[in-house]
Amino acid sequence: MKKVFIYSFLILIAACTSNKNFQKANQQVNRNTAANQLAQQQIAPSKPAVVAMKTRYLLKDSSSVRIFMELEVENLNKGQVIQQLNDNFRFNWLLQSDYGIRDRLASGKIDINEQNLLLRDAKVTLSFDIPRPKNAAKGLLLTEVFQLEDNKKSNNDLMIDFYGNRLSDRFGVFIGNVDIPIFKNYINKRDSFQLKSVLNHTRELFLIRYKNDFLPAQSPMATSIRPSIPSLTIEEIQRVQANSYIKLANEGLYQVVEDTNATNNGFGFLIVDERYPRYTKPELLSKPLIYMTTSQELKIISDNPNAKQALDKFFLTITAGNQLVSKKIIKSYYHRIEEANRLFTTFKEGWKTDKGMVYIILGPPNKVQRSRDREVWVYAQNQNFSEIIFTFNRKPNQFTENYYELVRYPEYQAYWFPFVEAWRTGNVVD
Structure with missing residues (x-):
């Protein structure tokens, strides 16, 4: 009987051991399966996605216009650009008379091939021609990128003057030996x-x-609103030839004109240092702090001959000596400065523009509504604020057609100062 008990006990132990081994093995299989699934997710490439697009044009001749489209596309394999774009997107265009008029002057599909595509600065640039509709002086070009997988659409609108009244309708700035004009308003020297x-x-x-x-x-x-462009001082005039290479050593604001007595019909750009749109020199870093400092704080920074010391002291003062928070504010704030320069530079640096100022403090808007002469930025409601709306009116000038000024209201104070305070306390997420 004792032997039977011992034998039964040994069988029970063996069964328990086997069950534990089975559970361990099963757990290991589950872990391996989960790991394999995770590895497959990591290995499986994400689909390309268009995150931004711009368009501009140059008149080709009296019957057609050359359109240039610049796309920022995520998850794009540089060795398979044409195939991936054709497999994942459809590109179309539509020409209307104007904003708010749903007519169809012309339309078409944009083909992607080696002849009209260029990969430059990690961006895809396309070019295609559209015909000028009969008797049309102007037209609104709507370009659409349709993403096949999720039916997502990206759109862009562009007003075209078929008469080419401005020099910028007919001539563009081309860097190097690339046959696509630049989309930015600055050139590194x-x-x-x-x-x-x-x-x-x-x-x-x-x-x-x-x-x-x-x-x-x-x-x-x-x-009290000051003029967007005060009186200008000319420092230099030089003759240049179209199609000839030009290199300018002096930084500053330049304007291209056909006639020095008709400066209203031209276009402008900035010649900037090699690091622009990024700022790294302390004497340049201090000026954009105007949006998050008091006038007294900015004066103290400006009066200090040691710009780096002044900046360090300011950030450590507003964070009560917390170096980690100071570094976080510096990194986020100057990233916004860089983005504002990249996106909004016109005849002056992007951070100095109305759009740049709002972008720096509040970040990118949740929604943008555009018409011929107006752009509305909408910031969605959150737990602290109701919906915030900024309206920018287009103010064409001798340098650019795409300069916008903010419609200002005293009521913005209730929203603005809390955002500024969030910057000063390190509570802004970039």
Whole structure:
């Protein structure tokens, strides 16, 4: 009987051991399965997605216009750009008479091939021609990128003057030997560039350099509005030839014109240092602090001959000596400065513009509504604020058609100062 008990006990132990081994093995299988699934998710490439798009145009001749489209596409394999774009997207265009008029002057599909595609600066640029509709002086071009997998659409709108009244309708800035004009309004001074038309017309043009000392944007609550462009001082005029390479050593604001007596019909750009749109020099880093400092704080920073010391002292003061929070604020704030320069530079640096100011403090809007002469930025309601709306009116000038000024209201104070305080306490998420 004792032997039977011992034998039964040994069987029970063996069974328990086997069951534990089975459980361990099963757990290991589950872990391996989960790991394999995770590995497959990590290995499986994400689908390409369009995150931003821009368009511009140059008149080709009296019957057609050359359109240039710049796309920022995530998850794009640089070795399979054409195939991935054709497999994942459809590109279309539609020409209407104007905003709010749903007519169809012309439409078409944009083909993607080696002849009209270029990968430049991690961005995809496309070019295609559209015909000029009969008797049409102007038209609204709507370009659409349709993502096949999730039916998501990305759109862009562009007003076209088929008469080409402005020089910028006919000539663009081309860097290097690339046949696509730049979309930005600044050129790094290390770069050689050409002023060219689509059909490479040869002609004499003029470059005018102005003194560039524009002030930063006024606060959204400002009641006395100063002129966007004060009186300008010409520092230099030089003749240049279209299609010839140009390299400018002096930084500043330049304007391209056909006639020095008709400066209203031209276009402008900035010649900037090699690091722009990023700022790294302490003397440049201090000026954009105007949006998050008091006038007294900014004066103390400006009066200190040691710009780096002044910056360090300011950030450590507002964070009560907390170096980690100071570093977080510095990193986030100057990333916004860089983005504002990249996105909004016109005849002055992007951070100085009204759009740049709002972007720096509040970040990118949740929604943008555009019409011919107005752009509305909408910031969604959250637990602290109701919906915030900023309206920018287009103010064309001798340098650009795409300069916008903010419609200012004293009521913005209730929203603005809490956001500024969030910056000063390190509570802004970039």
